[in-house]
Amino acid sequence: MRTLFDHQPVNDSFGDSALYVDFRDERRGLLIDLGDIRALPPRKLLRLSHIFVTHTHMDHFSGFDHWLAVVLARKARVTLHGGPNFIAQVEHKLRAYTWNVVQRYAVALGIEVLEIDTDGLIRRARFMSSTAFRREELEPVAMVQDVIHDEPTFRVRARFVDHEMPCLAFSLEEKAAVRVAPDRLAAMGFTTGAWLRELKHAVLTNAPGDTPIHVEWNDQHGAHAETRSVDELRPLVLDVAPGERVGYVTDLRFTEANVQALVELLAGVDTLYIESVFLEADAAHAKRKNHLTARQAGEIARRVGARSLVPMHHSPRYEGRGDELVAEAVAAWGGRPPDQKV
Ligand SMILES: [Zn+2]
Ligand SMILES: [Zn+2]
Known part of the structure; x- marks a missing residue:
């Protein structure tokens, strides 16, 4: 069936996390995670209206500077969504540069930043290039039923999972x-x-x-x-x-609380992108690093009832052995092999 979204990882499974979500028939896109995104052409970066960041480890957020350099003076409005402390972290990124000529750009850039907190409140701030990105506070809003963004054709819901820090898992949901x-x-x-x-x-x-x-x-x-x-x-x-639902889950520990949170967020999801960082043989190492093994990722996909599974975020230690990670995840999931999308 023809769906609203066309989703595609930006990098291969060993590269930084980032999922590009194109809207069919519209010059618009969404991005989930902001790691190394240099593989995306500028026209695709310019289409982005919203960027959703799971957490601010470097492999999920270091693409901010590249994105900003491309959209500055060419794009008017973008919204960034992240977890606790996100507004301050975006502000620190912006404060790191000198903005003495940015007020003169013909197209002023407004970055709205939404910080989803573990208390269920979404704090908001705006940074405009016309004021050299001075921080403006906006009224916070309460999160209702995990919804962090809502439009007539789709919504985005989020839940926190534990990665020895709060990390957001996302559900992108096309409406009927x-x-x-x-x-x-x-x-x-x-x-x-x-x-x-x-x-x-x-x-x-x-x-x-x-x-x-x-x-x-x-x-x-x-x-x-x-x-x-x-x-x-x-x-x-x-x-x-019914509309298509896409789940995006990275990074997290394998705990029962995390599995429960994901079942509540993603039950019956159509496509599940989920980290499969280590092989089960290295489960002790995965635990120390707060990551999943491929088998654990497959087990989560099974318990969530995912209809299609895309294992991702493989550790570089398995370079050349991606097939083993995918096979281990698929075996634990028990469903159809994933689409060979990448
Ligand atoms: Zn991480
Ligand atoms: Zn990571």
């Missing part, structure tokens, strides 16, 4: 999606266009049947525009399908 039958569209003489999004939104929000939809489309005869009601267009709708 309306599917349109292409043959019915053709039979009515229409082609796709932005108006379809308007219709889908009207159907999902149960808008009244006489709500007007401005149908604008192009075909070989040129551009057309008509106004039709939701009821007139409703026969185009094939069905309303």
Whole structure:
């Protein structure tokens, strides 16, 4: 089924953590984790509206400077989400540079930073290039049902897991999606266009049947525009399908409390990206390092009921042996082998 998101790790499984989430048909993207992201072309970095950071170990946050250098003077607004102390950490990054000419840039950059705290409060601050990134405090908001970001088409939920420090696990959730039958569209003489999004939104929000939809489309005869009601267009709708859910889990210890938190956040998730840092043979070492073995990652995927599994964040000590880590995780999960996406 066609989904809202197209998700792809930025690096191979031995590289730094970062998941790029592209919106199909929109010039927009999300990023989960901000490690080494130099593999992303500037046009993809410029599309980012929101960046979600699990924790600020260097392999998850050192890409901040590269990102900032690319978007500065070219992008107007971005929101960064992170865990405890995140606002101060972003501020320290910004304070490390000299900003004596940044006020003159034609496009002013506003960075809104959301700090999710373990007490369920989301603290907020803004840094504008027009004021040399002086910190502005914004009103905090309370987190409700793990939701840290909400839009008409998707939401992002988060839970803390223990990595000898609080670390965020994310669930990216497409809301129910309306599917349109292409043959019915053709039979009515229409082609796709932005108006379809308007219709889908009207159907999902149960808008009244006489709500007007401005149908604008192009075909070989040129551009057309008509106004039709939701009821007139409703026969185009094939069905309303549940949206896709993507889980992103790194870094964490293997504890029962962590497994429980993940079951609550991610039960039945469609795709689970999860760290598989060490082989089970090195479980004692994994424990000392506050990381999972591949077998433990697979066990979490099984208990969560993940439908597809992507093991990631392999230790460099296994370079050339990625297949073994994946095989160990998949065996413990017990489901289909992962898509060979990378
Ligand atoms: Zn870490
Ligand atoms: Zn890490």
